Amino acid sequence: MVIATEIPILDEQSITETLRTKNIEIDLFITAIKEKVGYDLSGYARASIKRRIEQLVIDENVTCIAELIPKLLYSKECQANYINRLTVNVSELFRHPNSFLSLRKSVLPYLESFPRRDIWIAGCATGEEAYSMAILLEEVGLLNNTQIHATDINTEVLKQAKTGILTKGLNKDDAARYQASGGTSSLSNYFSTAYNKHKLSQHLLDHISFSHHNILQDKVFCSAQLVMCRNVMIYFDLNTQNSALALFHNSLVQNGYLVIGEKESLINSPLINLLKTIDEPAKIYQRKSSANV
Amino acid sequence: MSDFRVFIGGSAGSIAPIKTILSSLPTDFNLIITLIIHSSGDNNTSMIEAIASCCTLTVIEISDKEIVKPNTIYLAPGGYHLYVENINSYSLSVDKKEHYCRPAIDLLFTSAAETFGKHCIAILLSGANEDGTEGLLNVKRHGGLTIVQSPELSQVSIMPKIAIERGAATKVLSPKEISHLLLEYND
Ligand SMILES: C[S@@+](CC[C@H](N)C(=O)[O-])C[C@H]1O[C@@H](n2cnc3c(N)ncnc32)[C@H](O)[C@@H]1O
Numbered sequence: 001m002v003i004a005t006e007i008p009i010l011d012e013q014s015i016t017e018t019l020r021t022k023n024i025e026i027d028l029f030i031t032a033i034k035e036k037v038g039y040d041l042s043g044y045a046r047a048s049i050k051r052r053i054e055q056l057v058i059d060e061n062v063t064c065i066a067e068l069i070p071k072l073l074y075s076k077e078c079q080a081n082y083i084n085r086l087t088v089n090v091s092e093l094f095r096h097p098n099s100f101l102s103l104r105k106s107v108l109p110y111l112e113s114f115p116r117r118d119i120w121i122a123g124c125a126t127g128e129e130a131y132s133m134a135i136l137l138e139e140v141g142l143l144n145n146t147q148i149h150a151t152d153i154n155t156e157v158l159k160q161a162k163t164g165i166l167t168k169g170l171n172k173d174d175a176a177r178y179q180a181s182g183g184t185s186s187l188s189n190y191f192s193t194a195y196n197k198h199k200l201s202q203h204l205l206d207h208i209s210f211s212h213h214n215i216l217q218d219k220v221f222c223s224a225q226l227v228m229c230r231n232v233m234i235y236f237d238l239n240t241q242n243s244a245l246a247l248f249h250n251s252l253v254q255n256g257y258l259v260i261g262e263k264e265s266l267i268n269s270p271l272i273n274l275l276k277t278i279d280e281p282a283k284i285y286q287r288k289s290s291a292n293v
Numbered sequence: 294m295s296d297f298r299v300f301i302g303g304s305a306g307s308i309a310p311i312k313t314i315l316s317s318l319p320t321d322f323n324l325i326i327t328l329i330i331h332s333s334g335d336n337n338t339s340m341i342e343a344i345a346s347c348c349t350l351t352v353i354e355i356s357d358k359e360i361v362k363p364n365t366i367y368l369a370p371g372g373y374h375l376y377v378e379n380i381n382s383y384s385l386s387v388d389k390k391e392h393y394c395r396p397a398i399d400l401l402f403t404s405a406a407e408t409f410g411k412h413c414i415a416i417l418l419s420g421a422n423e424d425g426t427e428g429l430l431n432v433k434r435h436g437g438l439t440i441v442q443s444p445e446l447s448q449v450s451i452m453p454k455i456a457i458e459r460g461a462a463t464k465v466l467s468p469k470e471i472s473h474l475l476l477e478y479n480d
Binding site for chain 1: 355356357358359360370373374376377378379382384385386387388389400404407410411433434435436
């Protein structure tokens with residue numbers, strides 16, 4: 001039987017003091033990044049950015065957030081890689097199959113009416129979403145004359161995404177999500193395998209461009225019939241989410257579509273009035289034409 | 294709305310004690326409750342129905358930046374980590390799993406501890422995982438109240454046992470006792 005260790009309960013004053021100090025450190029670190037590297041993280045949701053910064057403290061083997069600041073200021077290497085390590089890049093093929101299924105049924109038939117199509121995937125991480133979109137378009141015969149513009153702030157993941165190689169192998173869960181997304185073939189048909197790595201077929205990859213773009217500081221990336229931005233805005237605070245949504249809205253052609261993450265919501269956004277709900281559980285919305293606003 | 298907030302974390306075998314705890318709370322129970330339960334799938338629909346059917350409070354699955362309303366029970370969505378963003382809202386993340394879990398109880402409890410301090414009541418129930426203990430320790434350090442379901446009364450006692458062994462429990466109680474205690478906070 002292990003004897004319970006006594007947990008020191010901090011008195012209220014030292015707790016407030018510790019939390020206050022940590023908050024100052026976070027603000028200073030964020031300011032340093034902004035001034036030195038040019039990325040403004042001040043609009044990121046506090047709880048998750050804090051955790052990422054604390055993880056950086058552990059990985060860098062320093063004792064507090066403040067100690068990251070000199071590294072950031074004086075090391076070129078740290079400048080390049082801190083920003084990459086502060087973003088969360090987890091993705092997977094056909095994530096939220098319900099959205100893909102609904103896109104297939106409700107949105108793609110509309111895209112068909114355009115002679116050429118542009119799709120913007122903002123916050124593409126390692127590319128799985130863009131790959132899934134290319135597969136979906138191929139299956140409904142719309143891949144020709146479609147360009148998928150996939151963008152992210154993280155230069156490392158973009159490098160990976162461009163190769164077309166999956167970071168993880170293909171597994172049963174991927175296949176199940178593909179089926180649930182309405183897939184009509186076999187997922188492995190779209191990948192070539194060598195040395196245990198799966199690479200998206202070149203003719204699909206040719207329709208995707210991967211570029212660096214910062215949703216919070218850069219302009220509209222392109223004019224698009226469909227904008228997809230999922231599980232990116234969860235990392236922003238409410239105001240910042242609203243600026244991001246305004247950017248996506250501006251990018252959309254009239255009657256163009258917006259897809260957001262499964263657990264994201266437009267309820268607190270003024271944009272809700274400028275968009276029509278196509279499928280709420282699938283999080284698909286349509287830009288109203290100006291006549292209807 | 295009370296200043297106190299209740300956070301309940303559970304894993305295998307936690308639905309039954311959750312139902313027991315929640316079923317005795319009145320419609321005007323004025324502490325916001327946040328539930329976080331490990332589950333295999335990403336779809337919580339049936340769990341929400343099961344929980345809602347046994348209590349009089351509204352049960353909602355959390356969306357990102359959801360703003361809390363009184364007399365409501367909030368449930369962490371599957372597949373996302375959940376944090377307390379500030380005193381009236383949550384945020385989500387798909388950061389890597391902790392203890393093979395997403396959502397992880399540790400992350401929610403820790404952010405709750407830092408936000409609510411002595412007004413945080415964290416409850417850890419049945420489960421076969423070590424998730425939750427670190428979170429409870431943080432709640433305790435910040436002056437909050439930590440309650441662990443008695444291992445003898447837990448369907449799977451590993452999670453409560455680890456928490457107790459590591460000194461994370463202020464009180465070790467049965468589900469019935471937990472609900473009595475919560476009622477005392479409802480003024
Ligand atoms: C969790 S991933 C989402 C990947 C994919 N959309 C999905 O749902 O599977 C979030 C991505 O957003 C990117 N991101 C974060 N802030 C960004 C910003 N300001 N501009 C562009 N991309 C950003 C991150 O680098 C990361 O790759």
